[in-house]
Amino acid sequence: xxxxxxxxxxxxxxxxxxxxxxxxxxxxxxxxxxxxxxxxxxxxxxxxxxxxxxxxxxxxxxxxxxxxxxxxxxxxxxxxxxxxxxxxxxxxxxxxxxxxxxxxxxxxxxxxxxxxxxxxxxxxxxxxxxxxxxxxxxxxxxxxxxxxxxxxxxxxxxxxxxxxxxxxxxxxxxxxxxxxxxxxxxxxxxxxxxxxxxxxxxxxxxxxxxxxxxxxxxxxxxxxxxxxxxxxxxxxxxxxxxxxxxxxxxxxxxxxxxxxxxxxxxxxxxxxxxxxxxxxxxxxxxxxxxxxxxxxxxxxxxxxxxxxxxxxxxxxxxxxxxxxxxxxxxxxxxxxxxxxxxxxxxxxxxxxxxxxxxxxxxxxxxxxxxxxxxxxxxxxxxxxxxxxxxxxxxxxxxxxxxxxxxxxxxxxxxxxxxxxxxxxxxxxxxxxxxxxxxxxxxxxxxxxxxxxxxxxxxxxxxxxxxxxxxxxxxxxxxxxxxxxxxxxxxxxx
Numbered sequence: 001x002x003x004x005x006x007x008x009x010x011x012x013x014x015x016x017x018x019x020x021x022x023x024x025x026x027x028x029x030x031x032x033x034x035x036x037x038x039x040x041x042x043x044x045x046x047x048x049x050x051x052x053x054x055x056x057x058x059x060x061x062x063x064x065x066x067x068x069x070x071x072x073x074x075x076x077x078x079x080x081x082x083x084x085x086x087x088x089x090x091x092x093x094x095x096x097x098x099x100x101x102x103x104x105x106x107x108x109x110x111x112x113x114x115x116x117x118x119x120x121x122x123x124x125x126x127x128x129x130x131x132x133x134x135x136x137x138x139x140x141x142x143x144x145x146x147x148x149x150x151x152x153x154x155x156x157x158x159x160x161x162x163x164x165x166x167x168x169x170x171x172x173x174x175x176x177x178x179x180x181x182x183x184x185x186x187x188x189x190x191x192x193x194x195x196x197x198x199x200x201x202x203x204x205x206x207x208x209x210x211x212x213x214x215x216x217x218x219x220x221x222x223x224x225x226x227x228x229x230x231x232x233x234x235x236x237x238x239x240x241x242x243x244x245x246x247x248x249x250x251x252x253x254x255x256x257x258x259x260x261x262x263x264x265x266x267x268x269x270x271x272x273x274x275x276x277x278x279x280x281x282x283x284x285x286x287x288x289x290x291x292x293x294x295x296x297x298x299x300x301x302x303x304x305x306x307x308x309x310x311x312x313x314x315x316x317x318x319x320x321x322x323x324x325x326x327x328x329x330x331x332x333x334x335x336x337x338x339x340x341x342x343x344x345x346x347x348x349x350x351x352x353x354x355x356x357x358x359x360x361x362x363x364x365x366x367x368x369x370x371x372x373x374x375x376x377x378x379x380x381x382x383x384x385x386x387x388x389x390x391x392x393x394x395x396x397x398x399x400x401x402x403x404x405x406x407x408x409x410x411x412x413x414x415x416x417x418x419x420x421x422x423x424x425x426x427x428x429x430x431x432x433x434x435x436x437x438x439x440x441x442x443x444x445x446x447x448x449x450x451x452x453x454x455x456x457x458x459x460x461x462x463x464x465x466x467x468x469x470x471x472x473x474x475x476x477x478x479x480x481x482x483x484x485x486x487x488x489x490x491x492x493x
Contacts, residue, residue: 001304009049009260018026018032018391020380027245027416029229032065032066033066033411033412035062035063035066035226035390035397035411036336036397037206037397037398038061038062038392038398038408038409038410039061039063039398039399040173040386040398040401040402040403040406040407040408041057041061041064041406041408041409042405042407043056043057043071043405044056044057044058045058045320047274047275048091048274049091049273049274049275049276049277050080050273050274050276050277050278051076051080051081051082051273051274051276051277051278052074052075052077052080052082052181052186052276053075053274053276054073054074054075054275055073055074055075056070056071056072056083056206057070057071057072057407058070058235059205059206061157063409063411064409065204066374066409066411067195067196067374067376067409067432067433068194068195068196068197068204068374069192069194069253069374069376069430069432070192070193070195071190071192071193071376071378071407072095072190072191072193072206072432073188073190073191074179074187074189074190074191074276074470075130075178075186075187075188076122076179076181076186076187076188076189077181077186077276077278078182078185078325079179079181079182079228079278079279079283080180080183080276080277080278080279081178081181081276081277081279081423082178082179082275082276083178083180083210083211083212083242083275083276084127084177084178084210084211084212085176085208085209085210085211085242085275086174086175086176086177086208086209087171087173087174087207087208087209088174088175088195088200088202088206088207088208088209089173089194089197089206090170090171090173090175090193090194090197090199090200090349090350090351090352091170091171091172091173091177091191091193091350092168092169092170092171092191092192092350092352092353092354093168093169093170093189093190093191093346094166094167094168094169094189094190094191094354094356094378094428094430095122095163095165095166095167095168095169095188095189096188096189096190096378096380096421096428097164097165097185097187097188098121098122098163098164098183098187098188098189098405099166099188099297101402106483109180111226116225118485119166121162121163121164121181121183121187121393122162122163122180122181122182122183123160123162123167123179123180123181123185123285124160124161124162124163124166124177124178124179124180124181124317125158125159125160125161125177125178125318126158126171126172126175126177126316127153127160127175127176127177127218128158128175128312129175129283129313129392130310130312131158131312131337132157132158132312133158134258137461141162144428146368149209150249155462157176158283159313161181161316163222163316163317164319165321166319166320166321166322166402167172167318167319167320168317168318168319168320168344168354168355169189169318170315170317170340170344170346170347170350170352170477171316171318172199172317172346172349172350173197173199173200174199176211179401180279180285187320190378190428192352192376193206193467194351194352194432196432197350197461199205209243210242210243211244212242212266212268212270212271212274213244213268213271213273213274213275213277214241214242214245214267214268214270214271214272214309214436219331221410222298232307232359235259241267241327242267242268242333243268244266244268244338245267245269246368249264249267252266252267253279260268264422267275270285279430279476283420285327289448291449300374304393311456312467314345314346315344315345315346316344316346318339318343318344319420320337320339320355320356320452321337321356322337323335327339327346328478328479328480329476329480330363330478330479330480330481330482331484332360333360333363333364333480333481334357334358334359334360334363334365334367334420334424334480335357335358335376336355336356336357336358336479336480337355337357338353338354338355338356338436339354339355339435340353340435340436341392341434341435342435347434350383350434351432352430352431352432353373353430353431353433353434353435353436354428354429354430354431355375355425355428355429355431355438356427356428356429357418357425357426357427357429358424358425359382359418359419359420359424359425359426359427359429359480360420360424361382361420361421361422361424362419362421362422362482362483363419363420363421363424363425363482363483364417364418364419364480364481364482364483365417365418365419365479365480365482366417366440366441366442366443366446366479366480366481366487367389367415367416367417367440367441367442368413368415368416368417368438368439368440368479369412369413369416369438369439369441370412370413370431370436370438371412371413371436371438371439372412372435372436372437372439373431373432373433373437374409374410374411374412374431374432375409375416375429375430375431375432375436376401376407376409376410376428376429376430377407377408377409377410377427377429378406378407378427378430379403379404379405379407379408379425379427380404380423380426380427380428381404381423381424381426381427382403382404382420382421382423382424382426383402383403383404383420383421383423383425383482384401384402384419384420384421384425384427385400385403385419385421386398386399386401386402386416386417386418386419386420387399387400387416387417387464388402388408388410388415388416389414389415389416390411390414390415390484391413391414392400398443399416401421412432440478440479442481443474443477443478443479443481444474444475444477444478445475445478445479448470448471449471451471452488453468453471455469456471462478486492
């Protein structure tokens with residue numbers, strides 16, 4: 001084994017151990033989380049490209065500044081991809097929409113056709129420096145051509161992974177990555193970027209460094225909005241040129257070994273397609289089949305090999321959308337699924353984790369708080385009434401309805417309770433710790449169950465019988481509840 005992968009692995013482990021330093025940056029900013037009001041937010045900036053749309057939630061809102069994160073939603077059109085690039089902060093993405101629709105009789109789809117969902121739609125790749133290009137296509141050439149090319153390999157690149165709805169996908173700081181939509185419906189991803197991480201030593205602004213493209217049109221739109229509302233629209237990391245744009249033409253020509261006209265194209269001058277582009281006709285890349293990917297996933301579920309998690313082969317994806325994946329389940333109320341560094345070790349590097357929740361009609365997620373993380377709730381479907389309570393306010397700092405497409409920030413240790421609307425409620429929560437922990441105020445795991453009955457009676461000036469009711473009324477239920485007047489008999493979680 002060469003020394004380079006070993007050095008990379010050592011560096012990776014060192015970076016993982018540094019994640020505990022995230023709070024240091026936050027403590028250097030006093031009163032950062034003195035929040036008196038929280039709002040459900042829609043994205044505040046929109047960038048349209050040939051192949052899709054990027055929407056950004058700004059970090060200059062009080063609650064986003066408290067959490068130290070930026071939220072981004074990408075909608076990638078069919079047969080399109082976002083240009084490869086890297087971020088200045090750890091990025092954790094959730095695939096909101098990503099199922100391939102297959103017509104049952106022909107390859108076309110219309111409003112009256114019948115179809116069934118397949119497991120996979122999009123593709124994702126992370127380029128890890130020093131790792132081998134393990135995806136190779138081989139083609140037979142003539143002897144002369146084979147000698148010129150140095151072998152039979154036609155193309156090779158680093159690993160490509162299939163993704164689907166419900167997947168959580170990790171992208172470490174500073175590593176080039178891309179997504180490609182090879183399906184026939186939009187691929188929608190919502191991502192959190194932890195700009196407060198010690199992995200980011202620039203500033204608190206989100207920055208994306210692209211390898212291609214020219215974003216002059218986007219920059220002009222951004223500058224116009226800054227002039228209209230200078231306090232609202234600040235730099236959000238979409239620059240006018242790709243990273244080659246500022247390098248001298250002659251130097252690029254020398255180091256790349258190409259002609260001058262190709263240097264012009266690499267710099268992207270005059271390329272107005274934006275940061276998502278449609279793939280050319282005949283676009284090809286080496287990828288596993290959907291059946292091969294599913295077989296690999298099932299095999300991994302059965303056999304866990306602790307030695308497989310090296311830097312170059314580390315898993316980047318975990319699906320938390322399946323009902324069978326639930327960590328908390330109440331058939332009458334809903335389910336909750338979590339992914340932490342215990343499930344996906346690379347999250348130890350990112351310092352992030354996620355939770356997927358589903359509440360049935362009118363069901364309640366009991367009051368709870370995050371012990372060691374801020375939480376960003378992105379609504380994927382339905383609506384709910386949500387209340388958030390701090391430690392210094394007499395009333396809730398948020399009490400309102402949240403709907404699909406909105407984001408709500410819940411600071412660390414603030415109590416939050418959710419009740420689904422008539423159409424149910426589904427969400428994904430991004431947490432700013434790789435092993436985020438939650439504590440419930442009600443139910444089997446609540447503090448009430450850990451306190452003596454007489455102490456409860458004294459605390460609230462109630463009778464012992466009332467204290468026993470308070471402590472044991474919810475029996476064995478955990479976190480998810482059906483309102484008492486609707487429950488025919490409470491289900492155990």
